[in-house]
Amino acid sequence: MELFVEALTKAIHLLLSFDYETYLVIWFTLKVSITAILISTILSIPLALYISTNQFRFKHFILSTINTGMAMPPVLAGLFITIFLWRNGFLGRFNLLYTPQAIIIAQIFLATPLILGISISAFQSFPKKFMLQILGLGATKFQLYMIMIRECKLTLLSAIMAGFGAIISEVGASMMVGGNIKGYTRVLTTAIVTETGKGNFELAMAYGIILLLLSFSVNMILTKIQQKNRTEHE
Amino acid sequence: MNNLLEGKHLKFSKKGQNIIDIEHIYLKEGEIVSLIGANGAGKTTLLLTLSTLLKLDRGNLYFMGMHIGDEIKERDYRKNISLLFQENLFLDTNVFENVAIGLRFRKCPEKIIEEKVKDMLKLINIYHLKDRNAKTLSGGEAKRVCIARALVIEPKILFLDEPFTNLDTPSKEEIIKDTGKIIKNKGISSIIVTHDKYEALSLSDRIIVMEKGKIIQEGTKEEVLHQPKNNFVACFFGVENILKGKVIEQKDGELLVDVCGNIIEVTGNFKKGTLVYLFIRPENVFLYKDEKHIKTSVRNHFRGKIVEINNFGYYYRITIDCKFTIVSYITKSSFTELSLNINDEVVIGFKATSIHVTEKI
Numbered sequence: 164m165e166l167f168v169e170a171l172t173k174a175i176h177l178l179l180s181f182d183y184e185t186y187l188v189i190w191f192t193l194k195v196s197i198t199a200i201l202i203s204t205i206l207s208i209p210l211a212l213y214i215s216t217n218q219f220r221f222k223h224f225i226l227s228t229i230n231t232g233m234a235m236p237p238v239l240a241g242l243f244i245t246i247f248l249w250r251n252g253f254l255g256r257f258n259l260l261y262t263p264q265a266i267i268i269a270q271i272f273l274a275t276p277l278i279l280g281i282s283i284s285a286f287q288s289f290p291k292k293f294m295l296q297i298l299g300l301g302a303t304k305f306q307l308y309m310i311m312i313r314e315c316k317l318t319l320l321s322a323i324m325a326g327f328g329a330i331i332s333e334v335g336a337s338m339m340v341g342g343n344i345k346g347y348t349r350v351l352t353t354a355i356v357t358e359t360g361k362g363n364f365e366l367a368m369a370y371g372i373i374l375l376l377l378s379f380s381v382n383m384i385l386t387k388i389q390q391k392n393r394t395e396h397e
Numbered sequence: 398m399n400n401l402l403e404g405k406h407l408k409f410s411k412k413g414q415n416i417i418d419i420e421h422i423y424l425k426e427g428e429i430v431s432l433i434g435a436n437g438a439g440k441t442t443l444l445l446t447l448s449t450l451l452k453l454d455r456g457n458l459y460f461m462g463m464h465i466g467d468e469i470k471e472r473d474y475r476k477n478i479s480l481l482f483q484e485n486l487f488l489d490t491n492v493f494e495n496v497a498i499g500l501r502f503r504k505c506p507e508k509i510i511e512e513k514v515k516d517m518l519k520l521i522n523i524y525h526l527k528d529r530n531a532k533t534l535s536g537g538e539a540k541r542v543c544i545a546r547a548l549v550i551e552p553k554i555l556f557l558d559e560p561f562t563n564l565d566t567p568s569k570e571e572i573i574k575d576t577g578k579i580i581k582n583k584g585i586s587s588i589i590v591t592h593d594k595y596e597a598l599s600l601s602d603r604i605i606v607m608e609k610g611k612i613i614q615e616g617t618k619e620e621v622l623h624q625p626k627n628n629f630v631a632c633f634f635g636v637e638n639i640l641k642g643k644v645i646e647q648k649d650g651e652l653l654v655d656v657c658g659n660i661i662e663v664t665g666n667f668k669k670g671t672l673v674y675l676f677i678r679p680e681n682v683f684l685y686k687d688e689k690h691i692k693t694s695v696r697n698h699f700r701g702k703i704v705e706i707n708n709f710g711y712y713y714r715i716t717i718d719c720k721f722t723i724v725s726y727i728t729k730s731s732f733t734e735l736s737l738n739i740n741d742e743v744v745i746g747f748k749a750t751s752i753h754v755t756e757k758i
Binding site: 290292293295296297298299300301302303306310313314 | 445448450472475476478479480482484486488489498499502503546547550556
């Protein structure tokens, strides 16, 4: 307990003293994860709209794959991406392994099934008759999609938050494809692993607090939006 | 009047089962048509195919004489129509925005949207609700918002799928009256899918009856009401007396039909031996205490015993057993005058001309 309190005090001191190295890791983590989540969202939402509003061959197989992807272990995602980016791998010629781009690719690989899966279920729960009603009032397919996005915005937001939560807290994939290179590919989670291994509990704790704070802020924003929407209904 | 919408050789099937199989259907300018039929008759599917929201397997649709798909694009056709479903489906926003949505799809200028929506809200008597979130409205208010949303775009054709269900009777009657008035005043051609004879009779100029994806009868209200083609149509329009019989004699448009040993005189043209259904509206069945009060024009009269009396406030429903069971509606004053009781012996009578006869298929 004493060790925990001591580590916590030092961690808070480290944060309040604006330690350069600490904030570099925080900045890098945010940059990588936000980029990944933006790309995932841009990919997932139109794809989810298409999948949920159209019938095509292998739809069930694709849905099952997406659902499996939602529970993809980060280490496995790291392994797949590593194989792809390996020198003689499919994308080896781009020399992306152990670069920030590699972490972004791995995080996209992890977040996309989550955002896609939740978005598909949101769009599929949009009443079929309501879709027909909207089209029957003269909407184009694009206008219908825009309305579906607007009406499902809360669930879509939850999907994005779930995706962000998953990638900012994962360690396996980032470690494998990024290599945890100090000042280059080190993110919060890999830094916690490294610092804990070295016995630097206070620094590991500082990174941990930041992770928790980030997660808390994200949930705060989501809760605020949800509550705002609820009071509008009352 | 020209045909505004016309469908020829329409076919739609699902999982190998024919849902729609219609040779010809039309809607004239300014006409209101009711589409009735049992559950699963294909009414809603027909509505969706006519609005091109569901693709037909085969067949051609024409809007103002133009082939939809070749001479006019589906999207352009759809800008001329409006749809109103049974459920109150709302966007998560206020009443004004819900009503304005169709105009926004048409990219109308903001000023025109403001003007048209406000006018429509006033016309439907819900202007005071314009800033309320649509999801917080009562059933009647919500229905009015849906109607306003469908009408504000000034469609040439309005498709309504059981639009007045889930409403209490006074609200329903009021909304039907208001909607009917607006549709007629604006001359909007409409097709209404309904399960309610009050809706069908009060709103429509023509009635189409569907069964198993096919049109089995169509005609004016009077035709369908007084000459139902089958039991479903008869029951739908309140013909409670459907008697099964056999033609035993036919002469100069007059038939003698044997119903459970009773001979009934009917006007019609069926060969001797034909099995037929006789449809008699309960209000056309008269009740007498004895034979001496029967008018000469009432050629069919039988003795029977009252087996059931139902008091509906302003009229009584009397069920009589006279080898066959028959129902008669009589006014409260007639009921008091005749002082009827269960098990009383009475004489029932009905005119030969008030019976509609069809062949039993």
